[in-house]
Amino acid sequence: MIGPGKAIDTGRLYVVSSNMLGSSSGSTNGASIDPDTGRPYGPDFPAIAVRDIVAAQKALLDGLGVTHLAAVAGPSFGGYQAFQWAVSYPDFIDAIVAAVTAPMARGNVEESLAELKDRLATDPEWNGGRYYDRGGAKTVLTELRIETLKRYGIEAALADRYPGREAREAAIRELAADWARRFDANSLVILRCATIGYDTVKEFRKIKAKVLYVLCRTDRLFPPAIAPGVMNALAAAGVDARYFEIDSELGHSASGPEHAKWSPVLREFLAPLMPAPG
Numbered sequence: 526m527i528g529p530g531k532a533i534d535t536g537r538l539y540v541v542s543s544n545m546l547g548s549s550s551g552s553t554n555g556a557s558i559d560p561d562t563g564r565p566y567g568p569d570f571p572a573i574a575v576r577d578i579v580a581a582q583k584a585l586l587d588g589l590g591v592t593h594l595a596a597v598a599g600p601s602f603g604g605y606q607a608f609q610w611a612v613s614y615p616d617f618i619d620a621i622v623a624a625v626t627a628p629m630a631r632g633n634v635e636e637s638l639a640e641l642k643d644r645l646a647t648d649p650e651w652n653g654g655r656y657y658d659r660g661g662a663k664t665v666l667t668e669l670r671i672e673t674l675k676r677y678g679i680e681a682a683l684a685d686r687y688p689g690r691e692a693r694e695a696a697i698r699e700l701a702a703d704w705a706r707r708f709d710a711n712s713l714v715i716l717r718c719a720t721i722g723y724d725t726v727k728e729f730r731k732i733k734a735k736v737l738y739v740l741c742r743t744d745r746l747f748p749p750a751i752a753p754g755v756m757n758a759l760a761a762a763g764v765d766a767r768y769f770e771i772d773s774e775l776g777h778s779a780s781g782p783e784h785a786k787w788s789p790v791l792r793e794f795l796a797p798l799m800p801a802p803g
Contacts, residue, residue, distance in 0.1 A: 526781075526784045526788055526791065527540060531788070531792075532784075532788040532789075532791040532792040532795065533598070533791070533795065534795075534799065537799045537800055538595055538795075538799060541585070541586065541589070541591070543582055543585055545578050545602070545606075545716065546573060546577060546578045546581040547570065547573055547578065547712060547715040547716055547719060548712050548715075548716060549707065549708045549709040549712045550707075552581065554566075554570065554709060554711070554712055554715065555567050555568070555570045555654070555709055555711030555712060555714075555715060556657060556709050556711070557570075565655075565657045566711075567653075567654045567655045567656075567657065567711060568653060568654035568655065568711065568714070570711065570715055572718055572719075573715065573718075573719050574719050574721070574722065574723065575605050575606060575609045575719055575720060575723045576609055576613060577719070578606060578609075578719060579606050579609045579610055579613055579614075580613070582606070582610075583613075583614060583617070593617060593618070593619075594617060594618045594619070595618075595619050595620065595795070595798040595799065596618065596619060596620040596621060596622055596734075596795060596798060597610040597611075597618055597620075597621050597622070598621070598622035598623075598624075599622070599623070599624070599626075600624040600625050600626065600780045600781070601624075601625050601626055601746075601747075601777065602626075602716065603624075603626070604623035604624055604625065604626025604627070605626055605627075605628075605630075605720065605723060607621040607622065607623040607626070608621065608623055608626070608628040608725040609723075609725055610734075611725070611731075611732045611733075611734045611736070612725045612728040612729070612731045612732060615731050615732055615733040615734065616733065618734045619734055619735065619798050620734050620735040620736070620737070620794070620795070620798055621734050621735075621736055621737070622737045622739070622791060622794070622795075623736065623737070623738050623739070624739040624740075624780040624787075625739065625740060625741055625744055625746070625747050625777050625779065625780050626747055627747050627751055627755065628724070628725045628726050628729075628755060628758075629723060629724040629725065629726050630720040630721070630722075630723040630724065631746070631747070631751075634717065634720050634721045634722075634723075635721060637717065638714070638717045638718060638721070641669075641713060641714060641717055642714060644665055644668075644669060645662055645665055645666075645669075645710055645713075645714070647665055648662040648663075648664050648665035648666075650662045650663070650664070651665070651710070654710070654711050654714070656710070661709065661710060662710045663702075663705045663706065665710075666705040666708065666710050666713075667698070667701045667702045667704075667705040668701075669713070670700075670701035670702075670704050670705055670708075671697055671698060671701040674697055674700065674701060675697070676745060676746065676776075676777065677746075677776055677777040677778040678743065678744075678774070678775045678776025678777055678778045678779065679697055679700070679778065680693060680697070681743075681774040681775050681776065682775050682778060682782060683696055683697065726755075726758050729758055729759060729761075729762035729764060730762045730763070732759075732762060732764045734764075735764075735765045735766070735767075735794070736759060736764055736765065736766035736767070737766075737767050737769065737790070737791065737794045738752070738755060738756065738759075738766060738767070738768045738769075739768075739769050739770070739771065739780065739787055739790075740752055740768075740770055740771070741770070741771040741773050741775070741776060741777065741779040741780065741783075742770055742771065742772050742773060743773060743774055743775070743776045743779070744776045744777045744779065745776060745777065746776075746777045747777070749770055752768055752770070756768050767790075767794065769787055769790045771783055771786050771787050772786065773786060
């Protein structure tokens with residue numbers, strides 16, 4: 526979807542992609558050194574919100590000398606950020622593309638956060654999140670990732686390559702273990718905590734950007750049933766918004782591998798925002 530001549534045409538647009546504040550690499554996170562103690566922050570990492578993550582991105586752009594964006598685009602948690610950009614910095618952007626996501630947190634985040642901490646605490650390496658000299662709670666992290674991948678639709682995505690159930694399960698476990706080796710468990714807690722209270726709907730009237738909202742027919746995390754409420758709220762706020770639904774069996778993971786099914790819509794949406802070729 527991103528590159529010369531593609532929907533997000535890097536021949537006509539400059540793309541800035543940064544990791545999230547609190548995530549596992551590329552920014553300050555639980556493994557970063559707390560200047561007050563000289564040790565990793567771990568569970569003492571300051572509580573942040575989606576709004577803070579976006580503010581950090583705005584600071585990055587300010588540092589780069591970027592004064593305006595054609596669009597902010599992202600799937601899932603990236604879509605949370607896109608909606609937050611629209612309400613936090615309405616004059617800075619022309620459009621947002623929010624895929625397989627919602628403008629507010631779904632479910633009881635406090636309850637799911639408590640459940641996550643309880644699961645992590647079952648790993649002997651966890652040590653209350655102070656595990657940086659112990660290995661990093663990779664056993665439970667792997668199990669959590671397997672569950673997440675399955676919720677995201679990984680079984681359908683791997684069905685053609687691994688038709689046998691045992692081979693497919695082994696492939697999923699390998700993917701999960703590889704992810705767990707690279708990911709910091711504290712980031713799961715930090716980023717889950719960041720969604721507590723996340724709700725941009727009440728600020729929709731601040732939005733000046735055009736909105737492309739994209740969901741997937743089979744996504745269990747952000748099912749298409751939520752689309753009418755979101756689109757009605759955007760319309761009531763006077764927002765110029767368009768909805769598209771990806772017809773795919775890949776669920777929450779569909780926006781990437783099924784890019785061909787919605788790239789034409791994205792290309793059409795972004796075309797008026799791009800500078801002329803050459």
